[in-house]
Amino acid sequence: MTESETVxxxxxxxxxxxxxxxxxxxxxxxYQGASRMELIAKxxxxxxxxxxxxxxxxxxxxxxxxxxxxxxxxxCPFYPCNDPDLGENIVxxxxxxxxxCTYCLFIHRPEVxxxxxxxxxxxxxxxPRDPRIKEILPVAKEKFFRPGKAVMILGATxxxxxxxxxxxxxxxLHNRGYLVSPFKSQNMSLNSKVTREGAEIxxxxxxxxxxxxxxxxxxxxxxxLLKPRGDTMSQVMVEGKPFADYDVKGYYEEFVPGPGQxxxxxxxxxxxxxxxYVVMEGAGSPAEINIYDKDIANMRAAEIADAVxxxxxNVEWGGAFAYALGTVKLIPEKDRKRIKGIILNNVRxxxxxxxxxxxxxxxxxxxxxxxxxxxxDLFLPSEDSESFRDKGSVxxxxxxxxxxxxxxxxxxxxxxxLMLEDTTIRYVEDPKQLEGSDAIILPGTxxxxxxxKWMMRTGIGDAIKKMKGKVPILGICGGYQMMGRVLKDxxxxxxxxPGDTPGLGIxxxxxxxxxxxxxxxQDEGIMIKTGEPVTGYEIHMGMTDVKEKPLFRIQKHFMPDxxxxxxxxxxxxxxxxxxxxxxxxxxxxxxLSFIKHDGKPVKLEDVKDYDDILEDNIVKMTETFESxxxxxxxxxILGAKE
Amino acid sequence: xxxxxxGTSSGAGKTTLDALxxxxxxxxxxxxxxxxxxxxxxxxxxxKSGGEIGMGQAFQAWACGIxxxxxxxxxxxxxxxxxxxxxxxxxxxxxxxxxxxxxDRDMVMEKVTESYDRLTEEYExxxxxxxxxxxxxxxxxxxxxxxxMLKELSVPAILVGDIERGGVxxxxxxxxxLIPEEQRPLMKGFIINRFRGDGSILKDGIETIExxxxxxxxxxxxxxxxxxxxxxxxxxxxxxxxxxDTREAFMNNLDELLDEAIRDGLDLDGIDRIASE
Numbered sequence: 001m002t003e004s005e006t007v008x009x010x011x012x013x014x015x016x017x018x019x020x021x022x023x024x025x026x027x028x029x030x031y032q033g034a035s036r037m038e039l040i041a042k043x044x045x046x047x048x049x050x051x052x053x054x055x056x057x058x059x060x061x062x063x064x065x066x067x068x069x070x071x072x073x074x075x076c077p078f079y080p081c082n083d084p085d086l087g088e089n090i091v092x093x094x095x096x097x098x099x100x101c102t103y104c105l106f107i108h109r110p111e112v113x114x115x116x117x118x119x120x121x122x123x124x125x126x127x128p129r130d131p132r133i134k135e136i137l138p139v140a141k142e143k144f145f146r147p148g149k150a151v152m153i154l155g156a157t158x159x160x161x162x163x164x165x166x167x168x169x170x171x172x173l174h175n176r177g178y179l180v181s182p183f184k185s186q187n188m189s190l191n192s193k194v195t196r197e198g199a200e201i202x203x204x205x206x207x208x209x210x211x212x213x214x215x216x217x218x219x220x221x222x223x224x225l226l227k228p229r230g231d232t233m234s235q236v237m238v239e240g241k242p243f244a245d246y247d248v249k250g251y252y253e254e255f256v257p258g259p260g261q262x263x264x265x266x267x268x269x270x271x272x273x274x275x276x277y278v279v280m281e282g283a284g285s286p287a288e289i290n291i292y293d294k295d296i297a298n299m300r301a302a303e304i305a306d307a308v309x310x311x312x313x314n315v316e317w318g319g320a321f322a323y324a325l326g327t328v329k330l331i332p333e334k335d336r337k338r339i340k341g342i343i344l345n346n347v348r349x350x351x352x353x354x355x356x357x358x359x360x361x362x363x364x365x366x367x368x369x370x371x372x373x374x375x376x377d378l379f380l381p382s383e384d385s386e387s388f389r390d391k392g393s394v395x396x397x398x399x400x401x402x403x404x405x406x407x408x409x410x411x412x413x414x415x416x417x418l419m420l421e422d423t424t425i426r427y428v429e430d431p432k433q434l435e436g437s438d439a440i441i442l443p444g445t446x447x448x449x450x451x452x453k454w455m456m457r458t459g460i461g462d463a464i465k466k467m468k469g470k471v472p473i474l475g476i477c478g479g480y481q482m483m484g485r486v487l488k489d490x491x492x493x494x495x496x497x498p499g500d501t502p503g504l505g506i507x508x509x510x511x512x513x514x515x516x517x518x519x520x521x522q523d524e525g526i527m528i529k530t531g532e533p534v535t536g537y538e539i540h541m542g543m544t545d546v547k548e549k550p551l552f553r554i555q556k557h558f559m560p561d562x563x564x565x566x567x568x569x570x571x572x573x574x575x576x577x578x579x580x581x582x583x584x585x586x587x588x589x590x591x592l593s594f595i596k597h598d599g600k601p602v603k604l605e606d607v608k609d610y611d612d613i614l615e616d617n618i619v620k621m622t623e624t625f626e627s628x629x630x631x632x633x634x635x636x637i638l639g640a641k642e
Numbered sequence: 643x644x645x646x647x648x649g650t651s652s653g654a655g656k657t658t659l660d661a662l663x664x665x666x667x668x669x670x671x672x673x674x675x676x677x678x679x680x681x682x683x684x685x686x687x688x689x690k691s692g693g694e695i696g697m698g699q700a701f702q703a704w705a706c707g708i709x710x711x712x713x714x715x716x717x718x719x720x721x722x723x724x725x726x727x728x729x730x731x732x733x734x735x736x737x738x739x740x741x742x743x744x745x746d747r748d749m750v751m752e753k754v755t756e757s758y759d760r761l762t763e764e765y766e767x768x769x770x771x772x773x774x775x776x777x778x779x780x781x782x783x784x785x786x787x788x789x790x791m792l793k794e795l796s797v798p799a800i801l802v803g804d805i806e807r808g809g810v811x812x813x814x815x816x817x818x819x820l821i822p823e824e825q826r827p828l829m830k831g832f833i834i835n836r837f838r839g840d841g842s843i844l845k846d847g848i849e850t851i852e853x854x855x856x857x858x859x860x861x862x863x864x865x866x867x868x869x870x871x872x873x874x875x876x877x878x879x880x881x882x883x884x885x886x887d888t889r890e891a892f893m894n895n896l897d898e899l900l901d902e903a904i905r906d907g908l909d910l911d912g913i914d915r916i917a918s919e
Contacts, residue, residue: 284808287809288808319777321775321779
């Protein structure tokens with residue numbers, strides 16, 4: 001980084017203007033040196049001198065937007081274009097209107113970057129302020145700007161395989177050169193992730209964005225996120241920010257007919273302007289006829305987006321033909337027309353056995369079966385709280401890792417990378433189950449104080465204290481807060497009543513919920529002990545006054561680094577706010593290295609980066625789907641080239 | 643009296659409801675026996691006469707207060723790996739079904755009918771259970787426990803749908819649609835199983851299904867953590883029974899469950915009426 005003076009911090013997001021990296025409008029206005037237009041002009045002049053470069057794979061930030069992007073114009077020659085299809089005016093910090101095109105990808109489309117540069121060269125333009133440049137934009141738009149198409153993946157049930165099918169279709173289209181965005185209007189999930197803007201969206205849309213080749217999933221892709229609080233209420237997040245709490249009735253009677261529909265519309269419209277395809281995921285079954293008119297996650301969303309729909313049925317439990325036919329037949333005619341294909345998913349055994357039944361179903365339902373997808377063992381995170389609840393343990397490995405199964409457990413996908421190693425993950429609800437553990441993890445929770453009280457009441461708390469020093473103990477987020485001496489909630493923001501709650505006291509820290517605020521941020525940093533990288537994100541209310549040695553160092557580009565977490569290596573105690581801390585190999589390896597069998601550390605084979613594992617599995621998943629799809633028919637329905 | 647509990651999928655709860663109804667009849671002093679024409683399971687029980695039957699029918703027999711016999715599950719299909727299935731007919735190994743050597747469906751259905759007839763003669767009520775979903779288009783012509791019971795033995799049926807995964811209305815309607823038209827009049831009622839929350843939210847949906855199919859809703863059952871022996875070959879091994887006496891534990895559990903079901907409004911009189919038609 002050479003031009004460090006050009007780095008500005010915007011809320012929790014950092015945009016770097018020095019390297020070949022896109023900048024947002026707001027960062028430009030906050031630029032403290034030369035005027036922002038002078039800066040851009042300088043950069044665009046360099047770009048014109050350089051000519052067309054295609055994807056800039058040398059750049060450390062590549063791909064900053066999507067795999068295959070054109071990097072010729074890292075700085076847009078049209079800025080500010082004031083074209084409402086490409087950006088919007090926002091009010092900046094000083095109260096002035098600023099042109100914001102953070103989400104615009106137009107100039108990075110391979111065909112657009114090439115065309116614009118060829119026009120500049122053809123007209124012998126060398127000056128970035130040459131008025132003829134602005135005239136290229138409408139020509140490029142006329143040639144290349146098309147509103148995207150929408151396709152929606154419906155499921156006959158929860159767990160039909162919608163999420164994975166959506167991800168597979170994202171990758172299938174991405175592989176064919178399209179710019180693709182996932183979308184789920186409304187998601188109920190305890191596993192959220194943080195976008196670069198510091199917004200919360202469901203974990204599964206982040207995975208789908210990865211399948212679509214996108215670097216930066218954003219809150220438009222999951223504009224409504226419901227986070228169950230553990231009672232009958234859910235916290236409703238809109239466009240990544242807390243909106244209000246509702247119970248089921250309130251949600252369907254107030255939120256949905258009120259702001260709900262508009263939220264879906266504006267976000268779908270937003271994505272359609274920027275992507276060739278918006279691959280939408282439905283929620284539950286679209287044929288819940290008792291709430292049909294109030295359901296904005298399925299056919300209403302399809303109508304708003306004018307989407308073609310595909311219906312996925314999980315064959316595993318039996319009754320798939322009935323589920324498919326019943327779903328199709330219960331959907332009113334005007335919406336049914338949107339359903340263009342049925343996918344029989346998760347078929348174990350010979351898929352040929354289903355072919356005749358599929359033909360008959362086609363005849364009765366009047367909709368073609370476009371895929372019979374074989375079962376595949378994939379290592380991908382699952383949204384599936386149902387199966388989680390019933391599971392006593394996962395895996396069959398040598399290292400037994402006990403995870404405290406809080407009643408309001410959250411972000412439990414943090415633990416997924418541990419399953420890559422030789423582990424058994426055991427979900428503990430009773431102190432007896434802690435016997436024979438090689439390590440203990442206190443995961444995140446939707447309510448730290450209530451779950452802490454639950455843990456003490458069950459006797460799990462005392463059992464953990466007794467195991468201190470014998471096995472490694474890690475707390476993540478809420479679990480980390482619980483490891484401290486005291487949890488102060490003077491205004492009753494977290495617990496039901498104001499007051500202090502004693503923690504496990506195995507760390508000397510104090511956590512406090514003093515005012516209503518929430519820290520939501522993506523983090524990158526290192527493990528202090530080894531200097532190896534860690535990544536993750538924080539989502540928490542309540543801040544911790546740390547009295548322990550820090551575990552991680554969070555690197556804030558051009559801001560002072562921040563210490564994070566707590567560690568007492570001699571007592572094998574670890575705590576962090578970092579969700580996803582096991583994704584990179586370093587901390588996973590480090591934490592597991594404290595596990596000893598017969599006095600010797602357990603040998604770890606080749607510890608891999610979770611991101612690489614996810615990519616391998618996305619490839620495998622896509623191959624599985626492509627093998628089961630009638631690809632010609634699928635692409636025809638999608639209106640995509642082969 | 644005779645009744646057939648069908649399910650919209652595996653694990654929909656037909657075994658449970660069958661056992662509950664057995665228990666209910668037993669409590670009323672009605673001499674009842676369970677029956678499942680065919681079972682696909684590795685989990686078997688050996689009767690006093692030394693015959694092998696599905697575990698589910700053994701438990702259901704106890705729920706009736708009687709000893710299990712091989713007539714209660716005349717066909718037991720035991721997957722023996724590498725694609726072959728062992729056919730246990732009336733408790734005795736009969737043959738290995740393979741691709742080249744399929745089952746003689748008509749012969750087997752005859753045995754099934756004999757067993758069923760014996761039970762109807764001996765008992766006042768026969769409580770039958772289907773197998774998997776009756777709407778598997780690829781299996782319907784070979785089916786014994788579902789369509790076999792409807793077509794060949796004309797047993798009136800109640801369809802059990804599991805709401806937990808969603809799509810229960812679609813499952814009920816779709817299943818009904820895929821029952822051959824001549825047998826549809828035997829589809830008398832349905833039960834929604836594993837519902838959590840305020841049942842009034844389902845009202846419109848239930849009415850629509852009643853109107854579309856003519857089946858009557860006989861209850862919306864809450865989510866209950868059932869400790870029943872799982873018998874479908876796909877179910878995992880969760881839900882093991884605790885305590886040394888499996889049978890006693892099961893009966894206590896069943897009694898509690900039946901009391902709950904009655905409290906939650908399971909229309910047992912309605913089922914009685916259908917069974918007595």
